Amino acid sequence: MATFELRKLVKTYGRTPVIHGIDLFIPDGEFVVFVGPSGCGKSTTLRMIAGLEEVSGGEIRIGDRVVNEVDPKERNLAMVFQNYAIYPHMTVRQNIAFGLYTSRLSGAEKARKVEAAAALLGLTPLLDRRPSALSGGQRQRVAIGRAMVREPAGFLFDEPLSNLDAQLRAQMRIEIKDLHRRLGTTIAYVTHDQVEAMTMADRIVVMKDGHILQAAPPMEIYDNPADVFTARFIGTPSMNIIPAQSDAGVLSPAEGKAALLAGIRPHDLTIGAEVVDPALVLAGKVTAVEPLGPETLVHFEAAGQHIIATAPAHGQIAVGSRVTASAGRGRVHLFDGATERALGRQ
Amino acid sequence: MAAIDTPASRPLTMTRIRPGRILAWTVLFIGGVLMITPILFMFSTSLKTAGQIYDLRLIPQSPTLANYVKVLTEGQFLRWFLNSAFVAICVTLSNVFFDSLVGYTLAKFRFRGRQLVFIAILSTLMIPTEMLVIPWYIMSANLGWLDSYWGIMFPGMMTAFGTFLMKQFFETVPDDFIEAARMDGLNEFTIWWRIAMPLVTPALSALAIFTFLGNWTAFFWPLISTTSKELYTLPVGLTSFAVEQAIQWEMIMTGAAIATIPTLIVFLVLQRYIVRGVMLAGLKG
Numbered sequence: 001m002a003t004f005e006l007r008k009l010v011k012t013y014g015r016t017p018v019i020h021g022i023d024l025f026i027p028d029g030e031f032v033v034f035v036g037p038s039g040c041g042k043s044t045t046l047r048m049i050a051g052l053e054e055v056s057g058g059e060i061r062i063g064d065r066v067v068n069e070v071d072p073k074e075r076n077l078a079m080v081f082q083n084y085a086i087y088p089h090m091t092v093r094q095n096i097a098f099g100l101y102t103s104r105l106s107g108a109e110k111a112r113k114v115e116a117a118a119a120l121l122g123l124t125p126l127l128d129r130r131p132s133a134l135s136g137g138q139r140q141r142v143a144i145g146r147a148m149v150r151e152p153a154g155f156l157f158d159e160p161l162s163n164l165d166a167q168l169r170a171q172m173r174i175e176i177k178d179l180h181r182r183l184g185t186t187i188a189y190v191t192h193d194q195v196e197a198m199t200m201a202d203r204i205v206v207m208k209d210g211h212i213l214q215a216a217p218p219m220e221i222y223d224n225p226a227d228v229f230t231a232r233f234i235g236t237p238s239m240n241i242i243p244a245q246s247d248a249g250v251l252s253p254a255e256g257k258a259a260l261l262a263g264i265r266p267h268d269l270t271i272g273a274e275v276v277d278p279a280l281v282l283a284g285k286v287t288a289v290e291p292l293g294p295e296t297l298v299h300f301e302a303a304g305q306h307i308i309a310t311a312p313a314h315g316q317i318a319v320g321s322r323v324t325a326s327a328g329r330g331r332v333h334l335f336d337g338a339t340e341r342a343l344g345r346q
Numbered sequence: 347m348a349a350i351d352t353p354a355s356r357p358l359t360m361t362r363i364r365p366g367r368i369l370a371w372t373v374l375f376i377g378g379v380l381m382i383t384p385i386l387f388m389f390s391t392s393l394k395t396a397g398q399i400y401d402l403r404l405i406p407q408s409p410t411l412a413n414y415v416k417v418l419t420e421g422q423f424l425r426w427f428l429n430s431a432f433v434a435i436c437v438t439l440s441n442v443f444f445d446s447l448v449g450y451t452l453a454k455f456r457f458r459g460r461q462l463v464f465i466a467i468l469s470t471l472m473i474p475t476e477m478l479v480i481p482w483y484i485m486s487a488n489l490g491w492l493d494s495y496w497g498i499m500f501p502g503m504m505t506a507f508g509t510f511l512m513k514q515f516f517e518t519v520p521d522d523f524i525e526a527a528r529m530d531g532l533n534e535f536t537i538w539w540r541i542a543m544p545l546v547t548p549a550l551s552a553l554a555i556f557t558f559l560g561n562w563t564a565f566f567w568p569l570i571s572t573t574s575k576e577l578y579t580l581p582v583g584l585t586s587f588a589v590e591q592a593i594q595w596e597m598i599m600t601g602a603a604i605a606t607i608p609t610l611i612v613f614l615v616l617q618r619y620i621v622r623g624v625m626l627a628g629l630k631g
């Protein structure tokens with residue numbers, strides 16, 4: 001059991017800074033997901049926590065101990081890699097047992113733990129196979145088994161699901177989350193996939209260019225994104241952002257550079273449904289229609305922007321026709337036009 | 347060209363691509379014959395009596411194993427054989443261990459002067475052995491290593507070629523394995539020994555074969571550094587069949603025939619480890 005704390009954490013490669021002094025506290029037992037576009041420094045941060053990468057500045061604490069200079073093996077953390085990294089020359093049993101390499105348990109005790117971990121992950125029938133005879137999902141389970149058998153103070157996951165196909169990924173999301181519920185161990189999990197972040201996290205940490213933009217529970221981030229980047233990154237399809245102006249509390253699209261940016265999630269921008277006293281109304285020509293089943297996504301051009309709105313499933317909307325979409329009160333996120341920071345909702 | 351090989355179009359291919367094939371096969375065949383003939387004659391001669399050796403037929407008229415009995419029971423042949431085996435095995439083990447230790451360090455650790463060390467090691471490859479023999483000799487003489495096993499072995503205990511080979515192979519070992527092992531709590535030496543080494547067994551086998559064969563057949567340096575007959579290696583010992591009582595070809599050939607046996611064994615045992623693609627199995631499929 002452990003808390004993690006990053007204080008003014010900095011990483012530079014040569015002269016290039018890639019992490020710019022980030023602060024974060026992860027309480028014991030929390031499942032934290034670092035999310036952000038590729039190259040934003042998620043892996044670097046995780047690897048510094050693991051001890052695989054040297055800290056260039058600031059502090060990392062595990063519990064109340066500063067671990068900047070502590071070897072990975074002394075930190076009692078387990079890591080699962082994107083490429084699984086299970087040892088190809090060992091059987092599943094040996095691979096999982098390797099997680100106990102440093103433990104002082106007796107052979108019988110180790111064997112029992114390996115069996116227990118394998119049972120939990122549904123690997124029992126595969127224990128004597130080699131990795132080459134396993135599927136991607138099974139390999140990743142072996143990697144997780146090797147990580148959990150040691151009962152570490154915390155788990156680190158670096159994009160563990162990104163090599164799996166969509167269906168398996170959905171299944172593993174649930175399995176990992178369930179594992180966390182049962183073990184209660186602190187987890188720091190890195191992904192570039194916002195769906196993974198939303199579905200698994202107790203708290204999401206949104207990163208960009210080596211900065212933390214926002215750290216909050218998933219729904220909090222979804223409902224109150226701190227800035228334009230976070231707003232667009234979390235939620236699919238992405239939030240519409242349009243330059244806007246506000247006259248005496250009435251919002252309208254603006255031309256060119258505006259003092260305000262209005263953000264509306266496609267789901268909140270509806271076509272063909274009656275909206276009483278709308279906060280913002282957009283009209284334009286339809287460029288594409290995507291029926292999803294329960295609803296239909298309508299792409300149109302308005303205020304010089306590409307906008308996505310939703311329409312009821314069976315509404316007949318033709319490409320090229322004109323539509324009017326409206327967003328209800330409280331559904332429009334306002335951002336500062338210059339800093340792109342959130343200003344609240346309207 | 348693939349379509350040409352279907353049975354239906356066979357007759358056509360006879361005239362179309364056979365000329366190239368025939369040429370290739372002919373060259374290979376001649377090469378094969380050139381390689382294998384001396385070996386066949388070696389075995390053949392070893393089965394002949396002294397009087398028959400200039401009778402150059404391949405199948406001996408009255409084959410006999412007498413030469414084998416004589417070689418193995420008289421003189422110090424067995425001793426030389428064991429000397430060679432001892433030297434070749436020690437040097438091979440030493441190379442497998444140290445070449446890969448240094449190769450791994452150069453491939454997987456970042457430290458100041460790494461490139462310089464690597465270039466220094468590589469540059470020793472450009473110095474021909476002939477130039478090194480005299481310094482080796484002087485060094486051995488000064489350190490009292492002449493006429494000893496260590497004196498025969500020391501120049502080859504580590505080689506630049508082996509280090510280079512192993513470095514190249516270790517570079518193909520994904521860092522993820524090494525980092526996973528670090529997280530599992532292994533120390534750096536154990537990571538090398540338990541994780542990295544098993545992943546490069548094909549390279550280790552190749553290195554072991556080369557080193558063993560090279561040392562098993564080494565002649566020049568063992569000849570120079572040893573004076574007592576008890577320390578001769580097999581190739582050096584075999585020449586003594588030539589200098590003492592005229593050239594006993596049948597004895598030389600018998601000794602050489604016996605000498606090929608360990609090389610065959612080493613090759614057959616190790617070559618099955620030279621299989622590709624072991625490493626990728628632990629990573630994403």
Ligand SMILES: Nc1ncnc2c1ncn2[C@@H]1O[C@H](COP(=O)(O)OP(=O)(O)O)[C@@H](O)[C@H]1O
Binds near residue numbers: 037038039040043045
């Ligand atoms: N060993 C390295 N040397 C130099 N730059 C690196 C190194 N590793 C990562 N970087 C850079 O650091 C930044 C962050 O990388 P990383 O943490 O891997 O991003 P992410 O995991 O979020 O995709 C990237 O711009 C990357 O190019």
Ligand SMILES: [Mg+2]
Binds near residue numbers: 042043044159
């Ligand atoms: Mg990454």
